[in-house]
Amino acid sequence: MLLTRDTLPDTIADIAALDDLLCRPSQPLIxxxxxxxxxxxxxxxxxxxxxxxxxxxxxxxxxxxIIGVARFSDSSVKDWLRARGIETINCDLLDEAAIAKLPQAPNIVFMAGRKFGAEGDLSLTWAMNAHVPALVAQAFPRARIVAFSTGCVYPFVPVDGKGADESVAPNPPGEYAQSCVGRERMFEYFSRRFSTPGRLFRLNYAIDMRYGVLYDIASKVLQGTPIDVSLGHVNFIWQGDAAAQALRCLAHCDTPTSPINVSGHQILAVRDLAAKLGALLQREPMIVGTEQPTAWLTDTSQATKLFGLPVVDTERLIVWTADWVARSMPNLGKPTKYEVRDGRY
Structure with a gap:
């Protein structure tokens, strides 16, 4: 079954149903x-x-x-991929010799990086986010490379605007986001040097039932935990839509590589999201703090022009998330830390 707005379920029963939905392609993707x-x-x-x-x-x-490359410290991920017909290769991307042994695939999606715990070992953060991209870009000069980045490379922008578009120069707070600028610069440099086509995929907050901005807010609502609205506005996108747009970028590469913002097209108030989730969960959100006039927000007009609006809209994501959290379904234990303003993760 192809993914369309008309085929979306009212609820996501379990992880198997979630995986099937996330991996359901749309005709435009095909x-x-x-x-x-x-x-x-x-x-x-x-x-x-x-x-x-x-x-x-x-x-x-x-x-x-389709070839998946990683260290696979969790062997269950490898099993999951192989069960779906995806070839797997164990590789430490910090090892230049190991990268040289990888197949010369003509299409590469680069997803390696380090965020959580970044402040605990900043040298490793920079190595993963800037050194590894340089190694990969040199190893695959003739491939199309879609490189995952983040909207956190931008400075904070006013919440009453459209968000930062791709013309806004990166100038972020915190070494994590600075290292992500380093990642982009490495791919950009070698793209210019080798005429490698690519895109820099600046993603803001993918949503999966097991993690994401909505999961974080819903969990706090249900538990009666304070919700800080200092960073009071966000945009986000269903993980399946984000993955589809990343793959579709392979057909829309530029030489040299260029950035593209990917997220939901709406700028959403955390306070409003908490209220909607609270109504569904029958809990009164505990709001603390005062909304600041700026936040990390992106303008996704370019992606919308290329790909159309995401298949899964915000209202459906809110309903799905409230239902998932209310049933105490599994989570990944990885908060997004969307409320962090100093860039320290």
Missing amino acids: DDLTKVDGDIMILGVAGKMGPTLAGLAKAALPDRR
């Missing part, structure tokens, strides 16, 4: 990927979003070779 020849290799596939992207690619291109 159409874009058929314009792109060759295998697809996903570097850093074992993170929160990697399995979704790999499974989605395989579902859209069942006869194409």
Whole structure:
């Protein structure tokens, strides 16, 4: 079954149903990927979003070779991928010799990076977020490279505007976000040097039932935990939509590589989201703090022009999340820390 707005379920029963939904391709995704020849290799596939992207690619291109590369410290991720027909390769991307042994796939989605715990070992954060991209960009000069980045490379912008568009120069607080600028600059430098086509995929907050901004807010509402609205505005996107847009970027690469913002098209108030989740969960949110006039927000007009609006809208995500949290369904134990203003993760 193809993914359309008309085929979305009212509730997501369990993790198996969630995985199936996340990996369900749309016709526009299939159409874009058929314009792109060759295998697809996903570097850093074992993170929160990697399995979704790999499974989605395989579902859209069942006869194409999809390769997932990671250290696979959690072997269950490898089992999950292989069960879906995705080839796996163990590789430490900090090892230049190991990178050199990888297949020369013509299409690469780069998802490796370090965020959580970044402040605990800043040298490792910079190595993963800037050194590894330089190694990869040199190892695959003839590939199309869609490199995951983050909206956190931008400075804070006014909450009453449209968000930062791709013309806004990166100038973020905190070394994590600065290292992400380093990642982009490495891909940009080698893209110019080798004429490597690509896109810098500036993603703001993917939503999966097991983690994300909505999960964080809903959990606090249910538990009666204070919700700080100092960073009071966000935008986010269903993880399946984000993965689909990343794959579709392979058909929309630029030479040299260029940034594209990906998130929901709406700027949403945390206070309003808490109220809607509270109504569904029959709990009164405990709001603390005062909304500041700026936040990390992106303008996704370019992505909307290329890909259309996300298939899953905000209201459905709110209903799905409230239902998931109310049933005490599993979570990944990885808060987004969306409320952090100093860039320290």
